[in-house]
Amino acid sequence: MKKSWKKRLCCGLMALCVACVTPLSASAETVAEIQAEQNRLQAEKEDLQSQLDDLRNQEAEKQAYQDTLQEQIQVVQEQIDTTRQNIDDLNQSITELTMKLDASQAEIQDTIDEFKERLVALYTAGNISTLEILLDSNSLSEFTTRSEMIENMTAHDQDLVDKLEAYVESTSAEREERQAQMDEVAELKKSLENQQDELDALYAENAAALEEIQGAEGATENALAANEEELAAYEQKMQEAIAAQKAAEEAALAAQQQQNSGSTASGGDSTSSGGGSASSDGSISYPTGGGGVAGFDPIWPLPGVTYISAGYNGYPGHKGLDIAGAYGTPIVAAEDGTVIEANSTDSWGMSWGYYVLIYHNGTYTTRYAHMSSVAVSTGQYVTAGTVIGYEGATGNVTGPHLHFEVYENGVRVDPMQFL
Numbered sequence: 001m002k003k004s005w006k007k008r009l010c011c012g013l014m015a016l017c018v019a020c021v022t023p024l025s026a027s028a029e030t031v032a033e034i035q036a037e038q039n040r041l042q043a044e045k046e047d048l049q050s051q052l053d054d055l056r057n058q059e060a061e062k063q064a065y066q067d068t069l070q071e072q073i074q075v076v077q078e079q080i081d082t083t084r085q086n087i088d089d090l091n092q093s094i095t096e097l098t099m100k101l102d103a104s105q106a107e108i109q110d111t112i113d114e115f116k117e118r119l120v121a122l123y124t125a126g127n128i129s130t131l132e133i134l135l136d137s138n139s140l141s142e143f144t145t146r147s148e149m150i151e152n153m154t155a156h157d158q159d160l161v162d163k164l165e166a167y168v169e170s171t172s173a174e175r176e177e178r179q180a181q182m183d184e185v186a187e188l189k190k191s192l193e194n195q196q197d198e199l200d201a202l203y204a205e206n207a208a209a210l211e212e213i214q215g216a217e218g219a220t221e222n223a224l225a226a227n228e229e230e231l232a233a234y235e236q237k238m239q240e241a242i243a244a245q246k247a248a249e250e251a252a253l254a255a256q257q258q259q260n261s262g263s264t265a266s267g268g269d270s271t272s273s274g275g276g277s278a279s280s281d282g283s284i285s286y287p288t289g290g291g292g293v294a295g296f297d298p299i300w301p302l303p304g305v306t307y308i309s310a311g312y313n314g315y316p317g318h319k320g321l322d323i324a325g326a327y328g329t330p331i332v333a334a335e336d337g338t339v340i341e342a343n344s345t346d347s348w349g350m351s352w353g354y355y356v357l358i359y360h361n362g363t364y365t366t367r368y369a370h371m372s373s374v375a376v377s378t379g380q381y382v383t384a385g386t387v388i389g390y391e392g393a394t395g396n397v398t399g400p401h402l403h404f405e406v407y408e409n410g411v412r413v414d415p416m417q418f419l
Contacts, residue, residue, distance in 0.1 A: 048072045066209040073206060076199045077393070080328055081372065083192045090181045090188070097178040101171055108167045196326050203399040238357065238365075239410040241340045245359045291418070296364040298334035298418050299384050302391065302402045305329055309401055312414035319412040320367070324401035329391040331368050331402055333382045335360045344374035352403065353394025358382065365410075369403035370395050 048071055292298060305325030310318055341357035343349045352369035356376060359365050372392025376382060393400040406415040 044075050048075060062209070066206065069202060069206045069209055073199065073202045073393075076195055076202060077327060077372065080192065080195050080199065083188055083195060084328060087185055087188050087192070090185050094178055094181050094185070097174050097181070101174055101178070104167065104171050108163065111163045111167075196328075199327050199400075203393075207398055238341075238407075241357070242359060242365050242407070242410055245338060245340050246362045249362075293418065295361050296335060296418060298366070298406075298415075299332070300419060301331055301334045301366075301368060301404050302329060303332060305391075305402075309399075312416065320369070320403045320405035321415045322401045322403055324399065325391055327391060327393065327400040328372055329402075330387045331356075331371065331389045331391055333358055333384055333386045333388050334366050334404070335364070336383045337361075337366075337381070339376050339378055339380045339382060339388070340365075342374050342376055342378045342380075347394045349395050351396035353397070354389065354392065355395075356388050358388075363409055365407040366415075367403075367405040367407070369405070370397050370401060372400070 048068060302323045302325055305323055307324050308321060309324040310322040312319065312321060314322070335358070337358040337360035339356060340359045341355070343352070343355050347353055349355055349369075352367070354371040354374050355367060355369040356371070356374060357365060357367050368388060370392055371389035371394060374389045376386070376388045382388060391400055391402050404415055405412050406418060407413070
């Protein structure tokens with residue numbers, strides 16, 4: 001009886017050790033659907049890989065080879081997107097399980113505390129047997145009293161152990177599920193790194209294939225010529241959007257001033273931390289060409305990425321800054337402002353692909369182009385450092401990068417003079 005009680009006591013204590021996790025909601029069905037999509041993409045990728053292996057050895061099939069490369073790139077990008085989504089969903093599920101386990105432990109915390117006190121009392125008393133306690137009695141009355149006391153204490157301790165064992169048993173499934181999901185997240189992160197390496201290699205191979213077919217310079221010139229009228233029309237549309245936002249803000253300010261009976265409204269342009277860092281510790285460094293100005297002191301829009309693949313006027317017609325990092329890198333708002341356009345439906349998007357346009361004030365507006373996905377919506381107010389989307393390769397591109405533009409009074413200017 002004594003050994004059985006101690007064994008159950010140890011089991012209860014061991015089961016109370018709850019591992020701390022980093023919180024990150026999705027149903028099991030959602031995760032399963034994403035995994036099924038991953039399997040489909042993997043099968044499609046393997047089929048394309050087989051086609052590539054055949055085409056690489058056929059000089060006459062250069063165009064087909066390049067087209068297949070493009071398909072392969074698209075599949076790997078989709079794999080990366082679904083892997084990231086799978087990780088996010090699992091992390092959300094882990095968060096929910098952790099909250100549920102924490103709530104369960106809070107409900108039984110009084111029992112845990114009382115059990116700890118009993119363990120301390122038993123340890124302090126030393127290894128004194130029940131028989132010794134009874135035999136030490138000086139009278140039958142004392143013997144009877146002690147016997148009843150020991151019986152009550154044993155029953156109470158057993159009740160504590162039973163409650164703790166019931167708690168451990170009732171939460172074991174959630175604990176096992178959470179641990180399994182944490183292990184799966186770790187494996188998915190490894191898979192994501194491999195997929196990113198594969199995508200980088202495919203883009204390099206695709207760039208070489210394009211150059212061989214028609215030359216990189218010729219491809220750029222052809223694309224610029226094809227998009228010239230489209231871009232000119234959109235420039236007009238964008239300036240109208242900026243003018244509309246400015247008019248709306250002026251009308252709102254006038255209404256506020258009138259409401260305050262002529263008192264001056266507080267405020268002014270809020271400035272960001274600036275200085276070129278999107279992190280709180282200011283550890284991100286990058287090439288800098290100047291600095292912010294009054295009312296516009298932007299931070300670096302692609303934290304952690306410093307490689308500039310093409311500068312302002314780096315080639316004819318290029319009116320922005322191309323910052324090239326890994327596909328899916330988070331893009332942040334460079335300055336506080338209102339999203340006046342968030343294209344997340346047209347993957348061509350006037351050659352900008354998926355993009356976001358942010359109005360900062362009557363003078364400055366910024367654009368973030370070629371995103372893989374958009375994380376904000378039109379009309380939303382964002383602060384500097386808010387994630388607004390993820391680096392991609394939509395629109396007119398030969399590889400993943402962020403195309404960052406600054407508009408000053410509706411005209412595109414070199415972003416580096418502000419960064």
